[in-house]
C-alpha cells in the first residue's frame with residue numbers, strides 16, 4: 586500500500602516538474618574504475634527521488650549498460666547511425682522507469698565515427714520529445730574525442746577515481762586536457778571502491794593537491810562509494826545494486842550521492858528539452874577533433 590502511495594507521489598512530482606534539465610557526464614580517464622556502475626546506480630537513485638532520468642550509453646564501442654541492467658534492446662545507436670531506426674525507437678525503459686539509450690558493443694565503426702556520423706547522433710537527440718530532469722552520460726575510458734565532446738556538453742563532469750596510482754594519474758590527465766584545451770573549470774570528484782569515509786577524503790585530497798598546484802580548476806568532493814561485494818553480486822545478477830540490495834553500503838552511498846546531486850544548483854538557461862545539449866555537442870565535437878588531431 587505504501588508502495589502505491591510512493592508511486593503516486595513520484596508520478597505527481599514528475600507531472601508538476603518541468604524545470605531545466607541537468608546533464609551529468611560520468612568519466613574518469615582510467616578503465617574499470619566504476620563509471621558505468623556509478624552512472625546506472627545514480628540514474629536509478631535519482632529516479633527513486635522522483636526525477637525523470639535518461640541514461641545515455643556513450644561508451645560507443647564497448648557499450649554495456651544494457652548488459653549491466655539485464656535489458657535486451659533490439660536496436661541501438663548503431664541502427665540510428667545507419668538510418669535504420671529513430672532515436673525514439675531504440676530507447677528502452679530500465680528500472681524505476683529510467684530511459685536508457687543503448688549503444689553498440691563490438692561494432693568497430695562506432696569507435697571511429699566520422700564527424701558527420703557524430704553529428705547524426707547529436708541531431709537525433711534534438712528530435713526527442715521527452716521532457717527530462719536529468720540526462721546521465723556514461724562515457725568510455727580514456728580521453729578520446731567522444732569523451733571530450735560529451736564532457737564538454739554536460740554541465741557537471743563527475744570524475745570517478747579509485748585508490749590506484751593509475752586512476753589518479755589518468756584522472757589528472759583528463760582534468761588537465763578538459764581544462765587547458767577546453768576551458769572546463771569545475772569537476773566533481775567521486776571516489777569509488779573505498780573502505781572508509783576517511784579513505785574517500787584522503788583520496789580526494791591526493792588529487793586536489795596536484796590539481797591545486799598545477800591547474801586553475803575547482804574540484805568539489807562528491808563523496809565515496811564503498812567497495813561492496815553486494816555491488817559485485819548485483820552486477821552478476823544484472824541489476825542495479827540500489828534495487829537488488831537497497832540496504833547495502835554501496836546502495837546507501839548511491840542514494841546519498843543522488844540526494845547530493847539533486848541539491849546541486851540547477852543550471853540556468855537550459856530548458857527541459859535536449860536542444861541545448863545537442864547544440865553544445867555539435868559545436869564541441871568538431872572543435873575537439875581539431876584540437877586532438
Ligand SMILES: Nc1ncnc2c1ncn2[C@@H]1O[C@H](COP(=O)(O)OP(=O)(O)OP(=O)(O)O)[C@@H](O)[C@H]1O
Pocket residue numbers: 615616617618619620621622623644724725726777778779810811812813814816817820835
Ligand atoms: N564499489 C564497488 N565495489 C565493488 N566492486 C566494484 C565497485 N565499483 C566497481 N566494482 C567492480 O568493478 C567492475 C568495473 O566497474 P564498471 O564497469 O562500472 O567500470 P567502468 O569504469 O565503467 O569500466 P570501463 O572503463 O571498462 O567502462 C564492476 O563490474 C565491479 O565488479
Ligand SMILES: [Mg+2]
Pocket residue numbers: 620621622644723724725
Ligand atoms: Mg564502463
